[in-house]
Amino acid sequence: MALIKYNPNSYRPATFSSFVDKFFDDDFFGGKRASSFSPKVDIAETENEFELQFHLAGVNKDDIKIDVNDDRLTVSGERKFKNEKNEKNYHSVESFYGTFSRSFYLPDNVNLEKIDASYQDGILNIVIPKDEKKETKKTITIK
16 A cells, blocks of 8 residues: 555635635735745655655754654644845745645554654655555455
């Protein structure tokens, strides 16, 4: 079973009108876009483990939280905007800032006790080892 991505914040406008409303409400005038940030995540699988790499440039390690609840791994935190008082007039800010939360459903064959996380150079690396004791496939004989 593969690792399944779960993102409750995904948004697809139903109509062009709702797209225009979202653009002017959220993006253009610094609304929700300025307060929400969704980091990119690379997911890889080997024979022995899953590896998740979160791209979190500009986020302090202390501002990141990793939780496992039942069969769901959640990484949340905040990327803070440092508005320094030094006569800078921003004409454009293309970086995303604010809080984020990304969740992933975990398959049954992982060992939750041995999950390891490290953070270096803006990359949060989470390694989730597979548990050899749990079978992922089984063939059932029909009687």
